[in-house]
Amino acid sequence: MKIFSKVLNYYQKKFGQYPFSDFKIVETERRGGYAPPGQFLLSSQLIDNLDDIGIFTIVHEVAHQWFPHSKMFFPDYFLNESFAQYAAFAYSDFIGITQKENNSLKKKILFMDFGLDGTYNELERVKDHIVYEEKPLSDISLADGRLYQWAAYYKGFYFLRSLATEVGRDTFDLVIRKIIEDKNLNPISADEFVNSLEKMSGKKLKYQITDWLNTNKTLDYELSDFSSVKLPNGDYKTTIYIKNRGEITVPFEILATSKSGEKFTGKVNDFVSNGASFEFITPEEVMKTEIDPDWYLLDADRTNNYYPRKNKISFLYSNYSVTGDQYFYYPSFTFGQRDKVRLGLWATNIYPVLPEMLKRNIVPVEWRAGLFYGFGTKRIGYKLDLKTIISVPSYRWEAGLNLSNFRGSENYSAFINYNFEKDENHFKHNIVNVSINRDQIYDIAYYDSKDYEKGSNSTLLFDWDRLLNKEKEHFNIKIGQRVFGSNYPYSKITMELENLFPVLNRWFHFRIFGGIVRGNSPQQEAVYLSGSVRPTSFAYWFVDPDTKISTQENLHTKGDANLRGYLGQHLKGKNGVGVNFEIPVPGLSMINLFSDIGNVWDKKFGILKYGFGLGFDLKYIRIDFPFYINKPMKNEKAFAFRWLLELSF
The missing domain is CATH 1.10.390.10 (Neutral Protease Domain 2)
Known part of the structure; x- marks a missing residue:
């Protein structure tokens, strides 16, 4: 009452x-x-x-x-x-x-x-x-x-x-x-x-x-920058710059917070050419600002309403190669919009207080377990990798399980490998892999819906991978079946060849790719033009795990036709080919000129696409600038500034 x-x-x-x-x-x-x-x-x-x-x-x-x-x-x-x-x-x-x-x-x-x-x-x-x-x-x-x-x-x-x-x-x-x-x-x-x-x-x-x-227009304000200067009287003048990324323009409030935490508010009424600015005069320097702090407007993207931007980088340190009785555990810290702090506990090869005799007789299982907890999302995720060497008929055999549930997907696989040769320290391996996989995306919001679709995908995979220094051959057959709740019967064959003529590697590197898909496959199994649709595991750890990741944009994963200049177009098909050339700059091996040629298509090949640009290979991080493509999007120029970041640990 x-x-x-x-x-x-x-x-x-x-x-x-x-x-x-x-x-x-x-x-x-x-x-x-x-x-x-x-x-x-x-x-x-x-x-x-x-x-x-x-x-x-x-x-x-x-x-x-x-x-x-x-x-x-x-x-x-x-x-x-x-x-x-x-x-x-x-x-x-x-x-x-x-x-x-x-x-x-x-x-x-x-x-x-x-x-x-x-x-x-x-x-x-x-x-x-x-x-x-x-x-x-x-x-x-x-x-x-x-x-x-x-x-x-x-x-x-x-x-x-x-x-x-x-x-x-x-x-x-x-x-x-x-x-x-x-x-x-x-x-x-x-x-x-x-x-x-x-x-x-x-x-x-x-x-x-x-x-x-009366329309489906959207509102999207971006707080793009701010500058602060000290005035002769000791006060600070802070100028805040706003861009209108949407189609609706209405007045809005803006908040500035000083070094001591004091808050100042103002109101922006007008835009000129989709831009606006606002000035605060404050006794202290302004450290951060926010558009529409009380959430009064239906802003389509609030991630750009803050300045400075909230960092979305997380760091995870772990080690696959722990031996003996050692165990490692490390936290993963995510500074982002959602989790604020995400803790990941990783453990590797733990044999707790077992008698020495028992340790010597148990199956030599190498295992790695991860448990994630986000203090903001209050979500729990996990990942477990198990692998053992099978001594019969020889130590060349490996078998294992991979289980995970995080970022809106469940992934389960059982595999068996045969190692004709394996010396990872000298970049050599020759491995055949057979696996049974079940991947289910149950929350599509973590993925770009232009590249992924919700559902369960059960597959039988045959994979051959040979690496000798920079020479590489990779052949993959994937067969999807209507089992374990899956609705995707299809087959997919891909082939990838790199640097087949080592004598030429001194002057240039090249890669050839071909792929076909037949049947009813989920769209993430199509052949993509600009690169692989699947992020590397490092992309998950080093980019905020709770934000949408698309490798068809600026975060790149090498794969498929790999025409790097076509980022943002999300082009895919049931067939695809690609040829990639890279020529290192003499005396500056970290810098190279590259050219990509290929296409993806469903029924008709269409127009051959190509592009070229400049790349910087920093060993673990690669940055490419594909400044020319022959088939740009409608509002895009053939010559334009484009960039991609690839994590290649």
Whole structure:
């Protein structure tokens, strides 16, 4: 009763008199809350375990006594839910529960229907949900199910918040109160509501209806840079630069934080040529800034709302070659938007306090286990690799298991190898591998949907790999079957040859690739033009493991046709060929000129593609600048600045 009393008093001051003579609180077994006129139906579970989310639910339902029961939005009916969401956030801000723990409640509520727990800033995953919808809000009705939910609780809510940001929140609330008290205006449309705001504020606001309700345009502000200079009087002038990466332009607030933690806020109203700037004069130097700190706008990509950018590099140190009774464990630290700190505990070849006789007689298993825990995401992942040498008929045989579950996928494989030759210290091996694999992607948000698709893929793999110094032959056959829940019957054959004529390696290196795919395969098994679609294991450890990784962009993995200049195009097909040449610069072996030629296609070969550029091989890190390609994208030039980073540990 206390909560209801406080909420009613707050809303009456904000939006006018409660429209009914009494109200009833009804306990039900129905999930969540529901608000007929003058009544509040709440689940017994919510009442018995009342937390901040429960309070927000009550506050949301109470707001429905004003919209739609006192004044109804129509035909834009979804705005009745949007208003209740707006009012509930206003009250939650008033009592301070949305500011607790770095806005965690706000994030939890905003992301609830995306299947996220809201205790962390899972920005990259949310981006996929909120950017592109099937149709504009003005075309959505109750019959659209989930889309109606999106319109009512999210985009419509942000439409109201965007209006409130532009006219000022006090003016916005006053207009709502006047509309509710106007008995001649019922129902009210979005156009009529915006007309009232225009009269009260003197601002032109119709563009917000066009952008938010009648189109699928997106808003994406990027805080691109800031500069700070000390003035003669000892103060600091900080200039903040903002770019508009989207199609919607609305006013927004900006936050600057000084060295001592003091916060300063400002408001940006206009853009010029998709750019804007704002100046702060502060007694101390500004250390960081943020666009829309209170999350008032539906920004499609909040990862670029901060400056300086939050680092997404993690470091993991471990060792596959531990011998005897040693064991190693090392933490992996991730500094990123989501986990803040991710701890990974790796252990290798541990034989705990076993008698010496027993140690000598157990199977010589080399094993490596990893357990990850993210303090921000509160997610647990694991990876376990087991390998043993089989002494019968010879020590050339190896068998093992690989199990893992992290980054939205489960991967299980059992393998057996035969080593014709193996001397990794001198870059020599000749290995045949046969394995049974089951890979399942259950959370596509970790992957680029242009390259991957959700589902289970069960395969039988035959792989031959020969390496002699820089000379390499690699032949791979993969057969997918409808077993273990998989729906992909297909076959894939690839061949890769490198530096077959060692006598020529002094002057140039070359690589030849060919691949074909037949049957119904997942798109990650296609042949890709710009490089392999699969990141190396090092890409997972050195790039924030909880952000989306695409090797078809700037993070490159050598493989497939490997036409490096075609990054960003995500071109793939059922057939592919590629030839790659590299010519080291005399006297500067770390620098080389390269040229790539090839294509990928489904039925017709089409136009041969090629490109060339300059590469820097720093042993463990390679950076390529493919400055020319013959078939650029529509808005791309043939000669352009492009770059790729490859981790080649």
